[in-house]
Amino acid sequence: MxxxxxxxxxxxxxxxxxxxxxxxxxxxxxxxxxxxxxxxxxxxxxxxxxxxxxxxxxxxxxxxxxxxxxxxxxxxxxxxxxxxxxxxxxxxxxxxxxxxxxxIEGRDLNFTRTNDFNDGIEGLGAFHSISKGYIAPEGAKISSKLGRWTEQYNSMKKRMLKWKDIALTNRINGAYKVYLECIDDIINLCDKAIMALEQSSYEKITTIDLHESSLCHQDYGSGNAILSEKGIFVIDLDGVTYDLPARDLRKIIGKRAEKRGRWDIDDINLILNHYEKTNKLTIEEKEALKIDLMFPHWFFGTIKNIFSKNKQVNPGKIAKIAKLEKEKLAVLNQWKI
Structure with missing residues (x-):
């Protein structure tokens, strides 16, 4: 009823x-x-x-x-x-x-299929390219992550250190125990990414007027890209924000690595080759992407569920994502920009 x-x-x-x-x-x-x-x-x-x-x-x-x-x-x-x-x-x-x-008439792209994934990446590049020039109207709440990565990185690092103190109060808890075993290496990864960002051209390429920036989707993937007779359409733009293209690319590359359980330099290069068919990246933009991939976003996202959302997370999942984070430096070091 x-x-x-x-x-x-x-x-x-x-x-x-x-x-x-x-x-x-x-x-x-x-x-x-x-x-x-x-x-x-x-x-x-x-x-x-x-x-x-x-x-x-x-x-x-x-x-x-x-x-x-x-x-x-x-x-x-x-x-x-x-x-x-x-x-x-x-x-x-x-x-x-x-x-x-x-x-939009068509079918959802399935990002687990090679051809769909490649088409979707090219569609994302086209989206980023044509989105430049947007000036938000009066009354809009402007969403921008441009130039704020250093602040974001430091904030996430501080939260993980705070959670370490919480975990120390209950070492018997399985999730806390695994967290304590890997957090020092994760914080070291944070420090490397923060230092790399501060020494890079990040400030230079983000000190621009907002309308000069691309718009990032922030949730691009299966369900938000449709193959129609007219090409790849991007839908559900509710979370768009001003930022470097790296924001969307980092999420896509990281999700692929997480699903496969490993980082693959050939896969990263393949993704960028398809992306650059529709939106060429500068050396500085690629450098920013490399740094953003270095930061342990995926570990933070997993752990946040425990400390901020009061959800249970299997200790094995924490160990697995920590291992994935720690292994990526060797792969990223192979990436010649």
Whole structure:
């Protein structure tokens, strides 16, 4: 009964929001419903569209929606965003926020398949390249990680040292015991990355106006890249931020290494070869990527679940990710930029 009531409520919300677009939809379906975040797919005059309800603030949505409009208007492969009858791109209804998008016909890229992965990397390069030039409108909460890596690295290092003190109070705990066995090597890795960043051209290449920077997706991968007849489309731009392309590339390369349980210089070079077909990186940008790969982001992400989110993590998983982090220096040292 609860499910039926929820479905009826969602359909009522959907209809009332679309009234603000003067749209009478056909073939309505709810394709995602996770708390406040909801997606409705429908047809309007033979054109497929998607209405999205957000859990973010209006200021945050204003930044990402206008970033998407900027990319689309420059010819980038992202879904179009449609205004309501008042010419607004964000629609408010009962204190909730909605945006209407073009629905892209195609299939999700599967990043575990070689051809899909390679196509996806080329699509990411095109996305980064065409995203430059975005000036956020008034009222937007600007998201930028540009020039903040040193601050981020030091903050993460301090948190891991604080967690070490916590772990020392309960050495019997299996996860804490493994953490204590590897944390000194991890902190040493932090120090190497921080020193390398301070000695690099990072400050020079990030001391620019924000609109000169690329926009990073921050969650690019399977589910956010669609192969259509017109090429690779990037979707779900909710988390876009100003930053170096390395931010997205580091996450992709690291995720591959984590799944394989090893770092591979040939794989890194292969990824960059495909990426640079659509967006050429400078020597300084590659240097920044190498440093960002050096920092133990993956170990931090695993451990954070214990200390910040109060989740249990298998000690074996901690040991495995620590081993992966410690082994990467030898591989990164083979990378001749």
């Amino acid at each position: 609860k499910t039926n009531n929820t479905t009826i409520e969602l359909k009522d919300i959907f209809s009332n929001v679309l009234n603000q677009y003067n749209i009478r939809p056909d073939d309505i379906s709810i394709i995602q419903n996770e708390g406040l975040k909801t997606l409705w797919k429908f047809t309007n005059k033979n054109q497929k569209m998607c209405l999205k309800r957000f859990r973010h603030t209006k200021e945050k949505i204003t930044f990402s929606v206008n970033a998407q409009r900027h990319i689309y208007e420059k010819g980038g492969k992202v879904p179009n965003v449609y205004p309501n009858s008042q010419g607004e791109y964000i629609t408010e209804y009962m204190g909730q926020l909605f945006v209407l998008y073009e629905w």
